[in-house]
Amino acid sequence: MTKENEMLEPEKSTEKTEWQKRHEEFVARKATKKIEEDKLLTEKKAESLEEEKELSGEEISSEPFEKETQEEPLNEEDATEELEIESELEDIPNEEPEAGLSEITEVKNSSDKNSIDDKLLKQxxxxxxKAKRLEQRLQTRPLRLAKVKVASITFVALITIIISGFILSPYSKKKIFNVTGLEHVDRNAILISTGIQKSDYISTVFFKKKSTEQAILAANPWVKQATISYRFPNVFDVTIIENRIIAYAQTESGYQPVLENGVRMPVISESQLPEHFLTVNLTDEKAVQSLVVQLAKLDEKLVANIQVVNPVTDAATKDLILLEVKDGHRIRVPLSQIDVKLPFYVKIAGTLTSPSIIDMEVGIFTTNETIEATMAQEKVEREEAKKKAEEEAKKSEKSAEDGDNSEEGTLENPEETTSQEALSSE
Structure with missing residues (x-):
């Protein structure tokens, strides 16, 4: 009994029942066993800590083990343990059920003490x-660590063996290339420009993708963009984007496709020409390249509407060109300003009802052939009148010079004139 129970309960000189005696003996045995187990557990903990320290080289705190022994919420295992404990307590027989009412009263009075002892016993x-489970984990922990280390070493070794075997096998050099996006370029030409040999490893090609793409661009003027991607185990996809043909330069030997990067390709036959195309009649190579590069920046529909590009030789602007479009209009625009001024054509063409000339040389205005012819006639007449005026001015200057020369001759030879007069009088 505790001190509190001694104060509350009246002193009794009755002897303890057999059940109480056996219960006290049971509690004493459990306490002794607990002390021995705690001592053994402490020794095993110390041994396991030393083993783990040797394996990992690090100090392991014993706090986690102490925390595990603290009270936790009841789970299924704890509930089962409680039932087992209760069954153990119930299995203790009460050998004297026929004891008198005084003994029963004494048992009831000591029920509080017994209930406290039962709780302590259950705990x-x-x-x-929990100590047994912890001991088992501590015993098996070095084995688990060893298994993990062995498994990791085995895995690394297997990977190394597989990679080494693959590199030594002929499959490490067997490559498959899929080339897509080709229209004007030959597949073999693309593969040759890569510089990849049959003896090259797959890993070599994989790590040199960027340099291979640059090599394709440098070797093929048709190629605008090249992209190489890898697919396991040995497939390389080469995606090509080609430069567009902006125009065809007309030469004596035929038509040359001019790409959007300004490069002229070899001459092709008329049968290879498309149904609608842009013809460039400029002779200056730099002018053609500048024209194509600027047209590549404009809307494709606007460029497709242009049919012919001709130079304008009798203009004050040196780089003035004349564009003939499918709508029947003609556009005069400086080559250096074509990417700035030509987009305005779309708005201007919507207001025109008949074929006109759109002049973008200085500002932007529209005219037609009649006005152009009249202006040309007026220009010719002005030039003829200017020539006549210049000729008359020259004649008047010449006659004035002749008169001045005759007067000077008379003043310089007066004796000759008098002799001539005397002869005429005789």
């Missing part, structure tokens, strides 16, 4: 179970 049994 002790739970602690014993």
């Amino acid at each position: 002790q049994l739970k602690a014993d179970k």
